[in-house]
Amino acid sequence: MTVNYLLILIVLLLFAGLGVDAGMLEWRYLQLSTAARAAAGSGAIGLQRYGTGGVSTSALNAASLNGFTNGSNGVTVTVQNPPTAGPYANNSYSVRATISQSVPTSFMSLVAFPTVTISSTYDQPGATPVSLTSVFNIYAIFRDTTTVTNGGFDNQSYAFSANALDSVRTANNVGALLNWRGNVFTLGVPDGKNGANNVTIPLTSGNFSQLLMLASANYGPVTSSFVVNYADGSTSTTSLTMSDWVNIVNYTNQVIVQQTTYFVYAAGGPNSTPTAIYGYAINLNNLKTVSSLTLPSTRKVVVFAIDLMP
């Protein structure tokens, strides 16, 4: 009888050990998944800021910052741009990061599993930027040292402060860099035409699921229609409620992408009233090829940047 009891005890111990190892692996997998997400996101940012040469180093660094260094402790980090598989396969702006780790086990090693390899993949959708340079028609962003001219953002000679939006880029006389949903948006150069209003914007031809837009409204809030034109001649209209640029109100169809502590105006100098640039997402029919976006015919709505999501 004693032998039977001992055998039962050993079997129970092994099952308990299996549970312990499975729990540890599950926990590790969660950490690994987070690191893969950070790696893919950082890779996409590296791509947008530094080109294809920035993808791998950015992703590997992010994985390492989260405890998974390629080539160390059985960790392998694989970065693909464009991904060869997955939801964004062959999309040159997207990044796929896969992290694998060979994890030593405690109890499972007693039954011929000294290590178990766990792996997680994350696909970061990369946005296709749309150049608005040719359609910019509003002088919306000025440096603090420049007098606001041509009506400014609101047609009353008030404008966004380039210094407040991005002091480093402004010091180099280039447009601000803003991030939203892992995408880097580059605004127009300060002191010139850097906002689009009441125009039809040509979009990068292709099939996309969403259009991301940085914009703001003056004398708002404003509810207006944005019309997406497809190559087959069809259109889709999206109504958006947009908060005023200084009277900041949260609406469900918008997020604050950047908030500044002041604006600039023609009479001179900054005014300590907060302003905001908002993000808006317009759903697209990804079975159709996009052609252009027609902005609402009101002076109140000004668009700063657009990205197209796969």
Added chain:
Amino acid sequence: MKPAKGQRGQALIEFAFIVLAMALIALGVVDFALAIQQGMLVQEAATAGALYGSFSTYNASQTAAWQSAATTAGIGANGLSISTSSFCICSISGGTVACDTTCSTGIKTRLYVQVTATSSFASMFPYNVLPRTFNLSSTVVMEAQ
């Protein structure tokens, strides 16, 4: 065949022994499962905070909001504490720099948000080989720009 009186006593002792051993194993497994569950909550809290902070330029400046997002995601973790920070670099191989540094003409720093979640776990039963109370901690870093 009826067992002898001595055999019945021995079986009873063996049964008691095995029940005790099973109970100890079960308690250990339960304690371990609770620790793992709490560890995963801590990980999810740190992840939620870092994702919130890296979501937009504006969010990156709202550290109290990352903390709130992390705390919400970690509800249930005992004594959860959240710490937030951010740092900037010019190059992957270089060290941290002030975030308003101009790395080179027109090139601004890379901004990372970091969230650390820590929770205290107390086992239901004392185990001589392990401390009764210990901290579970997780740090997540995500690039915000």
